[in-house]
Each structure stands twice: as C-alpha cells, then as structure tokens.
Amino acid sequence: MPTLIILLGPTCVGKTTITIQLAQHFKTDILSCDARQMYQQMHIGTAKPTLEEQAAAPHYFIDCLPIDAEYNAGKYEEDTLHLLEELFKEKEVVLMTGGSGLYIQAVCEGLDEFPDIDPKYRENLNLLFKEKGLKVIQEILKEKDLAAFNNMNESDVQNPQRLIRAIEIKEATGKSITNFQSKTKKKRPFHIVKIGLQRDREKLYERINQRVEIMLEMGLLEEAKALFPQAEYNALQTVGYQELFGYFRREYKLAEAIRLIKRNTRRYAKRQMTWFRKDPEITWFHPNKYDEILTFLQKELKESK
Numbered sequence: 033m034p035t036l037i038i039l040l041g042p043t044c045v046g047k048t049t050i051t052i053q054l055a056q057h058f059k060t061d062i063l064s065c066d067a068r069q070m071y072q073q074m075h076i077g078t079a080k081p082t083l084e085e086q087a088a089a090p091h092y093f094i095d096c097l098p099i100d101a102e103y104n105a106g107k108y109e110e111d112t113l114h115l116l117e118e119l120f121k122e123k124e125v126v127l128m129t130g131g132s133g134l135y136i137q138a139v140c141e142g143l144d145e146f147p148d149i150d151p152k153y154r155e156n157l158n159l160l161f162k163e164k165g166l167k168v169i170q171e172i173l174k175e176k177d178l179a180a181f182n183n184m185n186e187s188d189v190q191n192p193q194r195l196i197r198a199i200e201i202k203e204a205t206g207k208s209i210t211n212f213q214s215k216t217k218k219k220r221p222f223h224i225v226k227i228g229l230q231r232d233r234e235k236l237y238e239r240i241n242q243r244v245e246i247m248l249e250m251g252l253l254e255e256a257k258a259l260f261p262q263a264e265y266n267a268l269q270t271v272g273y274q275e276l277f278g279y280f281r282r283e284y285k286l287a288e289a290i291r292l293i294k295r296n297t298r299r300y301a302k303r304q305m306t307w308f309r310k311d312p313e314i315t316w317f318h319p320n321k322y323d324e325i326l327t328f329l330q331k332e333l334k335e336s337k
C-alpha cells in the first residue's frame with residue numbers, strides 16, 4: 033500500500049524546508065495543502081515557496097486558481113484523490129504539507145456532502161463581518177441555529193468562515209449544518225502518516241512577527257494594493273490582506289495595519305494548533321529534528337509494507 037506523508041503545523045513553524053528535504057530524500061512530489069497558496073497573484077502574503085524551492089521538488093496546488101475562483105475542501109478532496117491515484121502509480125510515497133486543517137481532514141477522512149449555496153449569501157455575510165466584526169456573526173448564528181453554534185469548538189467559534197458557512201446553509205436550506213455532518217470516516221487506498229511540527233509559543237510568535245516584517249520588505253503593501261479592487265473575493269478574506277485593505281480605506285494608519293497583521297496571524301496560528309491537537313494520529317516533532325523525523329518515517333514505511 034502506498035503512503036501519504038502529511039507534514040502539518042501552524043503558519044511560520046518551518047514546514048517548507050523539511051518537506052523539501054524529505055521530498056528529495058524519497059524522490060517524490062509535494063502537494064500543498066494551503067487554502068490560499070492555490071490562488072494566483074497572492075504570492076507574498078501567503079508565503080508561497082519561492083521559485084527555487086518549487087524547483088527543488090515537484091509541487092502541486094500552488095498558483096492553480098484565479099483570484100475569483102470559488103474553491104473549498106470538498107473540491108480539494110476530489111482533486112487530491114485523483115492526483116494521488118496517478119502519482120501512486122509510479123511512487124510509493126507522496127508528501128503533503130500545509131496548515132489548512134479542514135483540507136487535510138477532507139483528504140484523510142472525507143467530508144459529507146453539502147448543498148450548493150447561492151454565493152450572494154456568503155457575499156452579504158462577508159460584508160457584514162467586515163463592517164460589524166466577529167461578534168455580530170456569532171450572534172446571528174446563535175439566533176438562527178443555536179444547535180450548530182453549540183456544536184462548534186473554541187476554534188470554530190472564532191473562525192468567521194466556519195460561522196458564515198453554518199449561517200448560509202441554514203438560510204439556504206432551512207436545515208442546520210449539523211444535519212449534513214455524519215462523522216463517518218471514509219477508507220482510503222493508501223497509508224497515512226501525519227507529522228506535526230511545533231515550536232515554543234513565544235518563539236513561534238517571534239518568527240511570525242519577523243515574517244511580517246520580511247513580507248513588507250518584499251513588497252506586501254504593493255501586492256495588496258494591486259489586489260484591493262478585488263477585495264470582495266473570498267480568496268482575499270485573508271489575514272495580511274484584510275488589514276491592509278482597511279488601511280487603504282483609511283480606517284487606520286499603516287502602523288496599526290501592521291500591528292493587526294501580526295496579531296491576527298498569531299491568533300490564526302493558535303487556532304491551527306487548537307485544531308491539530310484534537311488529532312491523536314499526529315506525531316509531533318520540533319522542526320530542528322529532521323534526523324528524528326526521517327528515522328520515524330523510515331520505521332513507519334517499513335512497518336506498513
């Protein structure tokens with residue numbers, strides 16, 4: 033049985049370097065599992081692998097979608113399973129890396145079928161969120177679907193896209209999102225090994241703050257300005273862009289936008305770790321322990337044969 037190795041962790045923890053090292057060792061390909069790196073034009077703000085890094089090993093799911101494309105975890109599940117079917121014809125091991133927990137879950141366990149929703153529901157709710165903030169969206173979901181709200185964990189309650197998804201399903205179908213969630217795992221025709229990377233929280237936050245400064249030096253402000261006319265697209269409801277859009281709207285000064293990017297990125301990393309810590313199948317390592325990771329994977333691969 034072929035093996036999918038998933039290298040996951042919060043933003044800025046150091047996934048890219050280790051994943052490329054592993055891809056070169058196993059002579060295999062890398063599937064990005066980042067819900068924003070798929071979009072063209074969003075380069076600096078999504079911390080995509082550099083062209084040199086992408087040349088070091090074959091990469092998939094980077095720069096593959098126009099900025100106005102609607103994409104979700106269900107489509108990612110379908111596209112990834114088709115791709116893996118082809119890759120596993122020639123390779124015993126394929127790597128996946130990223131921090132989008134729902135996308136990883138979709139590939140490993142499958143997702144339940146959700147109804148198609150008129151995009152106008154999401155557009156209106158996204159606009160309301162931008163104007164009124166998270167608390168208003170939370171209150172709307174409580175009012176419309178208290179069962180769905182109570183069923184969410186701490187991370188979901190702080191995630192505007194999860195809240196909006198639950199509201200739009202209720203508005204469009206009259207049914208709770210809980211009606212479409214079955215918890216039934218789908219069997220996959222490949223072995224799965226999950227490696228988690230984690231750092232001391234203070235060190236991770238320091239790296240996040242430093243990365244924001246580096247992004248600004250690389251031209252994040254100019255990149256965001258070029259994308260500002262398309263700010264309503266779902267792809268751009270993203271930390272790093274939204275805060276600068278607020279600056280362009282003269283809601284606050286640039287220094288405040290930078291402070292918000294750093295703060296919101298730290299909060300995003302915290303939500304990612306809350307999600308990943310729920311998964312008992314993840315084996316955790318410090319990013320500096322490449323040799324230990326490789327030894328662990330070689331043992332796993334040997335035992336799976």
